[in-house]
Amino acid sequence: MLTFAILSSIPDHRRGQGRLFDLPHVLLCSILAVLAGADSYRSVYRFIDVRWDWLRQHTGLNWRR
Numbered sequence: 001m002l003t004f005a006i007l008s009s010i011p012d013h014r015r016g017q018g019r020l021f022d023l024p025h026v027l028l029c030s031i032l033a034v035l036a037g038a039d040s041y042r043s044v045y046r047f048i049d050v051r052w053d054w055l056r057q058h059t060g061l062n063w064r065r
Contacts, residue, residue, distance in 0.1 A: 004028060004059070025061055 007024040014023070030038075032055075033047035048055060055061045 021063055025059065025063070028059060029055060029061070 004024055007027045010023065010027065012019065012023040029048050030044055033044040036047055038044045038047050
């Protein structure tokens with residue numbers, strides 16, 4: 001997926017303890033949520049929660065719930 005390759009090239013400047021999730025997946029899920037109408041962190045979380053199975057299937061997301 002070209003989009004994921006581009007997101008993977010963005011440097012991750014978070015501290016070690018803030019790297020619980022891979023940055024490319026965080027960015028991809030956030031972008032998809034915003035395109036779907038999310039306008040806050042809470043609505044991004046809700047988007048991920050509701051579409052969890054779809055995101056895992058189509059993005060290779062392997063976060064624990």
